[in-house]
Amino acid sequence: MLKVQNISFGYTKNKMVLDNFNFNIKEGEHLCVMGESGCGKSTLLKAIYGLLDINKGTIFWKDHQVLGPEFHLVPGMDFFKYVAQDFDLMPYISVSENIKKFLSRFYPEESEKRTQELLEVIEMTAFANTKVKNLSGGQKQRVAIARALAKEPELLLLDEPFGQIDNFKKNSLRRKLFAYLKEKNIACIVATHDKNDALSFADTLLIIRNHKIVVHNAPKEIYNNPKSKYVAALFDDVNEIVVNGKHVLLYPHQIKIIENSNSIAIVKNAYFKGSFWLIEADFENQIVFLNHKDFIETNTKIKLSLEF
Numbered sequence: 462m463l464k465v466q467n468i469s470f471g472y473t474k475n476k477m478v479l480d481n482f483n484f485n486i487k488e489g490e491h492l493c494v495m496g497e498s499g500c501g502k503s504t505l506l507k508a509i510y511g512l513l514d515i516n517k518g519t520i521f522w523k524d525h526q527v528l529g530p531e532f533h534l535v536p537g538m539d540f541f542k543y544v545a546q547d548f549d550l551m552p553y554i555s556v557s558e559n560i561k562k563f564l565s566r567f568y569p570e571e572s573e574k575r576t577q578e579l580l581e582v583i584e585m586t587a588f589a590n591t592k593v594k595n596l597s598g599g600q601k602q603r604v605a606i607a608r609a610l611a612k613e614p615e616l617l618l619l620d621e622p623f624g625q626i627d628n629f630k631k632n633s634l635r636r637k638l639f640a641y642l643k644e645k646n647i648a649c650i651v652a653t654h655d656k657n658d659a660l661s662f663a664d665t666l667l668i669i670r671n672h673k674i675v676v677h678n679a680p681k682e683i684y685n686n687p688k689s690k691y692v693a694a695l696f697d698d699v700n701e702i703v704v705n706g707k708h709v710l711l712y713p714h715q716i717k718i719i720e721n722s723n724s725i726a727i728v729k730n731a732y733f734k735g736s737f738w739l740i741e742a743d744f745e746n747q748i749v750f751l752n753h754k755d756f757i758e759t760n761t762k763i764k765l766s767l768e769f
């Protein structure tokens with residue numbers, strides 16, 4: 462339904478921030494966009510929403526072409542909603558009123574019901590009557606998401622949606638929000654640094670490096686067969702090592718300590734990770750990281766099994 466065809470964009474003439482981007486997403490599909498800081502994630506979201514005049518290519522949602530500010534008095538597409546990193550809420554009115562502003566005044570009962578439903582999705586029912594100026598950054602971020610959903614967009618664009626929200630809330634909020642979007646068949650594009658947004662909730666994942674798309678595929682495919690250290694490192698610590706003359710990429714969980722092996726390593730450090738320890742070891746003059754259930758003393762000799 463969304464067709465991004467050969468688009469290029471630069472804020473200045475001689476520096477492209479999006480270099481020939483090409484991809485589609487279907488109705489109701491969730492796409493995550495990942496890549497290092499400054500690679501162009503926010504710029505891509507802005508281009509799709511119609512906030513930028515792209516230099517080359519076209520963007521279509523169904524049969525509607527997305528056009529930039531040059532063609533619109535008020536930039537932005539009606540059937541899209543965009544939640545930017547600097548969500549602009551109305552500070553002097555309450556959380557409910559901020560949401561209701563985007564609902565019809567002619568159907569007060571329905572509008573109230575929908576506001577309650579959205580307050581539940583963002584877990585802010587208790588703050589319904591609190592003025593937005595008195596909320597924390599993470600709470601404001603949640604209200605901005607609810608407001609974007611008020612009119613049920615066909616495509617929701619979220620820029621770092623949980624960036625200011627603590628881990629405790631983040632996980633339940635993520636589950637609620639993405640389940641809600643699926644239930645309503647709302648497509649969504651999320652720009653994120655967080656692998657949890659991508660691995661558990663995205664149908665497809667698009668990775669940008671140096672302003673180009675390097676891979677676009679299902680999260681499981683990308684995670685299991687990372688094309689480069691850059692891609693793997695978006696998900697986890699990753700070891701890029703030479704084993705028997707071969708260059709390999711291994712996640713820490715792919716290296717195990719076993720009783721018998723010719724692959725010997727010496728422990729350098731152990732970092733507590735909660736349910737396991739991350740062990741740093743010297744293996745044939747290369748530093749490797751592996752997961753282990755117990756603490757291991759520095760200088761202990763260990764034998765490794767490397768799965769690749």
Ligand SMILES: Nc1ncnc2c1ncn2[C@@H]1O[C@H](COP(=O)(O)OP(=O)(O)OP(=O)(O)O)[C@@H](O)[C@H]1O
Nearest residue numbers: 472473478496497498499500501502503504505652
């Ligand atoms: N309004 C602007 N004018 C000029 N250059 C800009 C503007 N906005 C962004 N840029 C530049 O474009 C590049 C891409 O920025 P963008 O915000 O899209 O990156 P990002 O991948 O979203 O980064 P982050 O993960 O840090 O949010 C950066 O080099 C940035 O400095």
